[in-house]
Amino acid sequence: MPVAEANPREAGEAALARAAWDEAREHLERAVAAEEDSAAAWEALGWAAWWQGDTERSFAGRERAFRCYRQAGDSCSAARVAIWLANDAVDFRGEYAVAAGWLERAKSLLSGHPNCAEQGWLLFFDGYHGLKLRGDVELAIERGREVAALGGELGIVDLEALGLAVEGDALVTEGEIEDGMRRLDAAGALAAGEDFEDQMIAPGLTQCLLISACEKAGDFGRVVQWCEAMRAIGEELNGRHVVGVCRSAYGNVLTARGEWPAAETELTDALGALEATRPGLAPAGLVRLGELRMRQGRPAEARELFERAGTDPLAATGLGALALAEGDALEAAEIAERVLRRPAGPLDRLPALELLARARRQLGEEAAARAALSRLEGIVAGRRTPYLSGRSRLISGELAREFGQPEEARRLLEDAVDLFAESSAPYEAALARLGLAGVLAQLGRTDAAEREAIAARDSFAKLGATADAARAETLAREPAQSEPAGAGDAAALNELTPREQEVLKLVAQGMSDAAIAEQLVLSPHTVHRHVANIRTKLRLPSRAAAVAYAAREGLI
DSSP: OOHHHHOHHHHHHHHHHTTOHHHHHHHHHHHHHHOTTOHHHHHHHHHHHHHHTOHHHHHHHHHHHHHHHHHHTOHHHHHHHHHHHHHHHHHHHOOHHHHHHHHHHHHHHTTTOOSSHHHHHHHHHHHHHHHHHHOOHHHHHHHHHHHHHHHHHHTOHHHHHHHHHHHHHHHHHHTOHHHHHHHHHHHHHHHHHSOOSSTTTHHHHHHHHHHHHHHHHTOHHHHHHHHHHHHHHHHHHTOGGGGHHHHHHHHHHHHHTTOHHHHHHHHHHHHHHHHHHOGGGHHHHHHHHHHHHHHTTOHHHHHHHHHHTTTOHHHHHHHHHHHHHTTOHHHHHHHHHHHHTSOOOHHHHHHHHHHHHHHHHHTTOHHHHHHHHHHHHHHHTTSOOHHHHHHHHHHHHHHHHHTTOHHHHHHHHHHHHHHHHHTTOHHHHHHHHHHHHHHHHHTTOHHHHHHHHHHHHHHHHHHTOHHHHHHHHHHHHOGGGGSOTTTTOHHHHTTSOHHHHHHHHHHHTTOOHHHHHHHHTOOHHHHHHHHHHHHHHHTOOSHHHHHHHHHHTTOO
């Protein structure tokens, strides 16, 4: 009789070591049928089902293993299973309270066993979940250092690499990019040059943290390298769902680099894998695909994806960006402020701060817009990468243009174009060019404005950003219309309703939408709609242009 039939548990464990998940499952199902109280067989079965993406059987196997280990008095093994049940409660089901309960059980079981591998894994997941779920950067840094130190003490490379990686990711999230990247490079060197005790889980987790940090810092070259390594791990282990989160991060990088067809493939494949087997991790994929849809000019699809992502902060920011694009700046500002009230690391706050600055700009609230910009610049200052610096310059340039500083806007937007080009971010570079074209038209430099608008149009068209390409085409054809269409012509003013003319006079006096609403006893939404109508009818690019127009027409 074959050995596999005589000892199905050993045969199953051997198949697990070869990443033969189906074969392992078959052997281990026979093992637990023959030995109902075999904790090792139930634990191995839980792993086989985990790799197959079978949620219910994985939980059942691990819960049974936990009980068997407890009955046998094996506290360390019981704690090990509890730690993975905690992680799976998040990944499979999004059950954060259940996860916290399992971690507390593991802590209790390990209270008398401080120097063991399970203690290191407990510390790692405590820091990892603190960072990813609650934005607790300080906890992640502390736990990362503890894990790396324990790994060194015990000679466990897995823990050393994971500790360095979670600390590095947390430092980058905090904005300490240089220090964080040093930790991450050290973790990567361990992952590449040392033998892990667990060749399946620890390398993937280490590289996922590397990818996450590099994505946030805008270090796209590093991300590409690590994602290729991560893809190789996924193919070798026949576990596409395991790299789903990393693939969605890679897809987001491909979106930023302008490789949209490849991004589409990565994001849709990653999302399909996550929704099928790891629904608790799916929001990241939904958000990233939604951001691609926004750039493609497909707002309805983007909205559906953001709404499916639930309470994810980036999903809320995406919905705010859609509101802003639809002319509801007040809703966009309120969404941004709500997101910013949540705990998060500095770099994680950048998208909401960008949204808030733009929304307050559209509302004509210069002080509030510049306050948001100041917070954004405070995060970027001293932690500069070309990509982050470009984002800061772009917002600064948009505000300078809106509030009557065209020369300053020109310089800032020129810098943004150069920085985005340096960081291989063609969509953002085209946005900066389009803004620059509008500023140059404002300054009367129509030939230069036309050149920038054409360059922006061609970039948008190459990417597949059809709506943005159409905007750029309009400006390329008639850059002079960036200025008031009816300059010196009373006919343009007559297009406005009496209420719109009244609002325009108050705008020209420097009043914000909120102040105008209070004076005219209107809602801020109504005032904002009037201002949007005024700018559309008169083809005004900014609030400053509205003031200049009102002055020429004798309204102030």
